[in-house]
Amino acid sequence: MSILVSAKDLVKKFGSLTAVDGISFEIREAECFGFLGPNGAGKTTTVRMIHCVSPVTGGTLIVNGLPAHINNRALKKMTGVIPQEIALDNDLTVYENLIVFAHFFDIPKREAKKRIAELLKFVELEAKRNSKIDALSTGMKRRLLVARALLNNPKLIVADEPTTGLDPQARHLIWQRLRQLKSQGVTLILTTQYMEEAQQLCDRIVIMHQGKILKEGLPSKLVEEEIGREVVEVRIPKEEDEKIIQQLSSFSCGHERVGDTLYFYCRDGQGLMKRLIELDLHNYLTRPATLEDVFLKLTGRGLIE
């Protein structure tokens, strides 16, 4: 499969602050590529450079064979952006928001009207066609942002935390639509803090932290490699750690202490659980390992602000 986006030693600085610190990655055509990371990791800054609204400080960034640059109208024309903030035009109705945006892409009026009708159906907003933006729920606004990003039939869609603040129904609808687009051959770049979202949508992910890429790979493989299959959380006082770890050493599980909990990362948690019961410890929990464990292991379980 051919490469749509390729970054090499990409750097972005804001004054003395380095937001993106020499990262390299490649995004293939028709895949969903996810940038995961805590707040301030550099995800949004990276995708803003990809969709040409923020200048590159250093390194190279090639999109669809062209260098990404703020004056690159050709790249902007083939890209659809679902922004993190709900940046809709509050003075206009739902329909007007879309028709005005269609102008910006030089879409002829007749074609635009047809496209808008299709898109309103696609995001299930037909009934709100003439509503003002204030009258929409957050979910509807986000869906309208999705429709707006699709007006120009983009080859590349950049979705920057597209489901922030949504209820489960609205979130699943957006996920379904994004998967549908991907199946039509659109390349999707996603940034998210929701691990479930990354697992639902992404073929490959990178985990970013403090401007650097910590890991790259398939979501399921990353979990397996970094954590194993299961996580056993044991809530015991810290003083007992050493004793317990020794008692459980035969199971060759990795372990980590965070706050009030001792975590065991296991390929198979069954044996370890049995042993915990024998040891008469009750305050434990066993669950499948998730991307969230990988994320927290790599970026640290402490608060990042």
Place this chain on the structure above:
Amino acid sequence: MNLSYRIYYVFLRNLVSYKRFVVPTFLVSLVEPLFYLITFGIGMGAYMGQFGGKPYLYFLVPGVLVSSVMMSSTFECLYGTFVKMIHEKLYDSLIATPVSAEDAVAGDIAWAVFRGLVSGSLMMLVAILMGILPGSLISSLLLLLLMIFVGILFASLAMIVTSVSPSFDFFNYYTELIITPMLFFSGVFFPLDRFPAWMKTLSNFMPLTHAVKISRAVFSGEYESGLILNFLVILVLEMIAFYIGIKMMKKRLIK
């Protein structure tokens, strides 16, 4: 300067949104000139006698015409643009499309010029209905043209202020310390010849002074060669302001 025909699309966006405000803004644009013309023109005019052989209103109207253009285009590029930039994040959405930051800012300037033109023409209409007629039809058309030049100048100057403004409050410095004094020191309401020399010099540094001079000459149809200089001042100043305004806004928009 990465400017393109897409300026028109940005203008069009403003026009679509304007539909909702058109009645109140037209009312304001009509009531404000009436207010000026009645209080100053008729009230004060009664004490003023003749100005160059004509009633005071003939002196007042051309000045008020250009100052209303100044006010409208200034406020549009201060408050209007600021709301779109900061509160509605409209510029962020715009620059993610093939519309460049320069297109977006120039589109807003074009819109502000249009708003100024609307205010100025309504004012002219009111004056005509009151019987204060421009010298000829050509005078009226030239006045409309002048309004466009004055609009570009003040819209661009306001853009520079907006580009560095942290909040709405900041605009007060500009409107209270620069725009309002300009209204009184540019010969809109009374002639400048009785001012002390230093004030006359000062008024020459105010762009509105030059606009008022041209407006008055065009209105009456009594031209003189010095007007070319007045026009050059406006033209050069607005080209500089337009360039700087767009550059500074771009700096704020693209990070």
